[in-house]
Amino acid sequence: xxxxxxxxxxxxxxxxxxxxxxxxxxxxxxxxVIDLDKCTGCxxxxxxxxxxxxxxxxxxxxxxxxxxxxxxxxxRYWDEPNLGDKASKDTQEHGASFMPMMCQxxxxxxxxxxxxxxxxxxxxxxxNAQIYNRCIGSRYCANNCPYRLRYFxxxxxxxxxxxSPLDMQLNPxxxxxxxxxxxxxxxxxxxxRTAKSDAKMDDRKIQDGDIKTACQQTCxxxxxxxxxLMDHESDVHLLWHKHQTKxxxxxxxxxxxxxxxxxxxxxxxxxxSVTYLERVREV
Amino acid sequence: xxxxxxxxxDIDEKIAWAKxxxxxxxxxxxxxxxxxxxxxxxxxxxxxxxxxxxxxYDIGMGPSNLNNPHxxxxxxxxxxxxxxxxxxxxxxxAILHIFHADWxxxxxxxxxxxxxxxxxxxxxxxxxxLGRVWNMHWVVPYLSDRGIWPNFRSPLVWDAFxxxxxxTASVLxxxxxxxxxxxxxxxxxxxxxxxxxxxxxxxxxxxxxxWRNFRKTYLxxxxxxxxxxxxxxxxxxxxxAMAIMPGWHVTSFPPYFVAGALYSGCAGIISLFVLxxxxxxxxxxxxxxxxDKTCRLTFAIAMVWTYLNLIEFAxxxxxxxxxxxxxxxAKFFGPYSPFFLTMLFFGMILPxxxxxxxxxxxxxxxxxxxxxxxxxxxxxxxxxxxxxLSLAYHPWTWGVMWPSWVEWxxxxxxxxxxxxxxxxFVKVFPSVSMYEVKEMVYHRRRVVFDDAEERVMKxxxxxxx
Numbered sequence: 001x002x003x004x005x006x007x008x009x010x011x012x013x014x015x016x017x018x019x020x021x022x023x024x025x026x027x028x029x030x031x032x033v034i035d036l037d038k039c040t041g042c043x044x045x046x047x048x049x050x051x052x053x054x055x056x057x058x059x060x061x062x063x064x065x066x067x068x069x070x071x072x073x074x075x076r077y078w079d080e081p082n083l084g085d086k087a088s089k090d091t092q093e094h095g096a097s098f099m100p101m102m103c104q105x106x107x108x109x110x111x112x113x114x115x116x117x118x119x120x121x122x123x124x125x126x127x128n129a130q131i132y133n134r135c136i137g138s139r140y141c142a143n144n145c146p147y148r149l150r151y152f153x154x155x156x157x158x159x160x161x162x163x164s165p166l167d168m169q170l171n172p173x174x175x176x177x178x179x180x181x182x183x184x185x186x187x188x189x190x191x192x193r194t195a196k197s198d199a200k201m202d203d204r205k206i207q208d209g210d211i212k213t214a215c216q217q218t219c220x221x222x223x224x225x226x227x228x229l230m231d232h233e234s235d236v237h238l239l240w241h242k243h244q245t246k247x248x249x250x251x252x253x254x255x256x257x258x259x260x261x262x263x264x265x266x267x268x269x270x271x272x273s274v275t276y277l278e279r280v281r282e283v
Numbered sequence: 284x285x286x287x288x289x290x291x292x293d294i295d296e297k298i299a300w301a302k303x304x305x306x307x308x309x310x311x312x313x314x315x316x317x318x319x320x321x322x323x324x325x326x327x328x329x330x331x332x333x334x335x336x337x338x339x340y341d342i343g344m345g346p347s348n349l350n351n352p353h354x355x356x357x358x359x360x361x362x363x364x365x366x367x368x369x370x371x372x373x374x375x376x377a378i379l380h381i382f383h384a385d386w387x388x389x390x391x392x393x394x395x396x397x398x399x400x401x402x403x404x405x406x407x408x409x410x411x412x413l414g415r416v417w418n419m420h421w422v423v424p425y426l427s428d429r430g431i432w433p434n435f436r437s438p439l440v441w442d443a444f445x446x447x448x449x450x451t452a453s454v455l456x457x458x459x460x461x462x463x464x465x466x467x468x469x470x471x472x473x474x475x476x477x478x479x480x481x482x483x484x485x486x487x488x489x490x491x492x493x494w495r496n497f498r499k500t501y502l503x504x505x506x507x508x509x510x511x512x513x514x515x516x517x518x519x520x521x522x523x524a525m526a527i528m529p530g531w532h533v534t535s536f537p538p539y540f541v542a543g544a545l546y547s548g549c550a551g552i553i554s555l556f557v558l559x560x561x562x563x564x565x566x567x568x569x570x571x572x573x574x575d576k577t578c579r580l581t582f583a584i585a586m587v588w589t590y591l592n593l594i595e596f597a598x599x600x601x602x603x604x605x606x607x608x609x610x611x612x613a614k615f616f617g618p619y620s621p622f623f624l625t626m627l628f629f630g631m632i633l634p635x636x637x638x639x640x641x642x643x644x645x646x647x648x649x650x651x652x653x654x655x656x657x658x659x660x661x662x663x664x665x666x667x668x669x670x671x672l673s674l675a676y677h678p679w680t681w682g683v684m685w686p687s688w689v690e691w692x693x694x695x696x697x698x699x700x701x702x703x704x705x706x707x708f709v710k711v712f713p714s715v716s717m718y719e720v721k722e723m724v725y726h727r728r729r730v731v732f733d734d735a736e737e738r739v740m741k742x743x744x745x746x747x748x
Binding site for chain 2: 062065066067068075077099101110113114115116117118134135136137138139140142143144146147148151152153154155156179180181182265268270
């Protein structure tokens with residue numbers, strides 16, 4: 001009987017681990033909030049990401065082929081196309097909506113279980129990491145990412161991306177990837193690691209604001225907030241709390257229209273770590 | 284009863300055993316001009332594929348036109364297609380062996396060779412499609428001092444296990460079933476062939492003990508191979524069914540894939556049947572009644588496949604998954620609709636041609652029909668892979684992509700590779716099972732009992748009874 005009881009207990013623990021995503025066990029839990037109301041679509045975050053993470057500049061032709069490496073991309077959506085004739089001129093003048101998209105660092109990531117060599121794995125920080133050295137380029141992870149946020153090195157981009165002396169500006173904290181490797185946004189993991197070791201040297205805990213991702217640092221309207229969700233006084237946690245976005249729930253319970261937070265494709269149970277705050281419109 | 288037997292007899296019962304030997308051995312010798320032309324054609328196709336692969340290896344996956352949403356394309360769909368082709372031999376030799384369907388006997392050998400060679404072809408594709416081919420061995424667990432294992436949760440790792448196991452088993456099965464025939468070859472040839480067959484026939488003398496062990500081994504291998512064949516394609520289906528993507532995440536995919544595999548395998552058997560019958564003058568062995576039965580089997584499997592296809596549509600249509608529904612609608616009305624509708628026509632409507640006896644008995648026509656069925660089945664795999672990637676969840680990445688010459692080149696090269704292996708096989712190994720055709724002739728004429736063969740083979744050594 002004890003065997004059966006143990007089995008049932010193990011099973012319920014296992015189920016709970018799946019449902020809760022296991023994030024509560026973590027020391028840190030890096031998360032982000034992007035306020036779409038503040039985003040102006042200026043693309044500065046994207047440029048900053050290229051500079052920080054040694055992203056290859058692929059050129060016009062490859063970009064048109066969809067072989068670009070923009071870890072951080074600004075997507076434009078033109079609104080209310082279904083209004084038809086009813087769309088007033090004002091509506092048109094709202095212009096595009098912008099959606100800054102980077103890896104959502106899912107807690108129940110779909111890319112991780114499908115990698116045949118476990119190159120996509122979950123760090124104890126709640127990050128969704130990619131080991132370039134281990135990647136064999138089966139591209140299954142990218143196929144299974146509902147957000148399509150994984151980028152593949154279709155060529156040896158480094159040969160042409162940074163003609164001398166541009167190669168001098170490469171970030172030494174990050175590798176330059178060769179052909180056949182999958183890559184994606186890391187939440188600037190090199191900055192996280194540096195901040196962690198600095199904090200350890202000073203014998204203190206990481207404080208909110210120690211780490212700024214490149215996109216957050218560059219955003220002129222401070223639309224991007226990054227921090228530790230386990231730290232209950234961090235800005236990012238306060239924003240998540242304020243907008244009642246919760247991990248472990250497939251659908252956010254929105255009673256108040258002022259609660260603008262949502263995560264992308266929550267119905268898929270991927271548990272993204274990025275909350276978007278809806279843009280407010282007066283139509 | 285006698286009339287019934289006479290009406291449905293599969294091959295002429297009056298063929299002498301010596302004639303069977305002579306006919307099959309003749310087919311293995313003196314390749315004619317047409318053979319060399321076919322061989323050169325296959326080598327030509329293969330060299331296109333090799334050139335494309337070398338190009339891709341050299342500069343990366345880029346020239347294949349794959350892009351951000353379309354990370355898999357022709358490579359994976361052709362991989363699934365070849366895995367499907369490999370189910371023909373197992374169906375004919377293992378499943379029908381267990382069901383005592385005697386009509387399979389003259390045609391199962393080449394079907395089994397088809398199994399092995401299409402597996403060898405299929406095996407190339409997951410390797411070719413890797414971004415870093417030189418690290419492909421990381422997918423299998425091996426003792427490494429780094430202590431790193433593959434990710435056992437990934438369907439690609441299951442693929443590696445399933446395909447290598449199936450390949451090993453089907454090569455063994457092909458070889459074991461061939462041993463008595465190799466002994467016949469050994470006794471009738473000279474030169475390098477004699478050395479080869481002497482080595483491969485492992486001292487077969489055809490005595491009682493050898494036959495008994497042979498029968499047991501063969502039956503055991505057949506029983507072992509059937510679950511493997513089902514599992515290997517279910518696991519290939521899991522590549523898609525385990526994913527979260529709309530159009531891939533379908534519960535009925537494993538049986539659907541297995542049915543599709545048997546379907547395309549049977550169509551492949553019909554094509555090769557017609558070719559071998561014509562070129563090797565095997566009219567007495569590959570007879571019309573056997574073709575009839577193969578066609579009926581193909582039709583039955585085609586209907587199973589059609590049914591599974593329709594329930595997949597129905598379950599998507601009546602389900603609550605909006606994205607899956609949109610992908611399905613896009614298949615019907617979107618940019619892929621020409622391919623999709625062609626696939627539906629070739630896969631669902633065309634098999635009804637197989638129930639018309641006039642078409643079944645018209646060799647050129649049935650050959651064309653079987654090729655079209657396989658084109659339909661190839662399109663089916665393409666329609667599983669491509670539209671989902673084009674139209675998944677995220678609207679920003681929606682788009683259509685057309686494969687480049689590199690991808691087409693490798694697909695064409697794979698056909699050349701398969702053809703080359705098969706052409707070499709038919710000249711080196713007997714493509715009709717001599718000993719089993721003899722059994723057919725014998726069993727029709729006499730009562731069947733266990734030691735029958737033994738007494739016929741060695742009349743001087745009668746024991747018991």
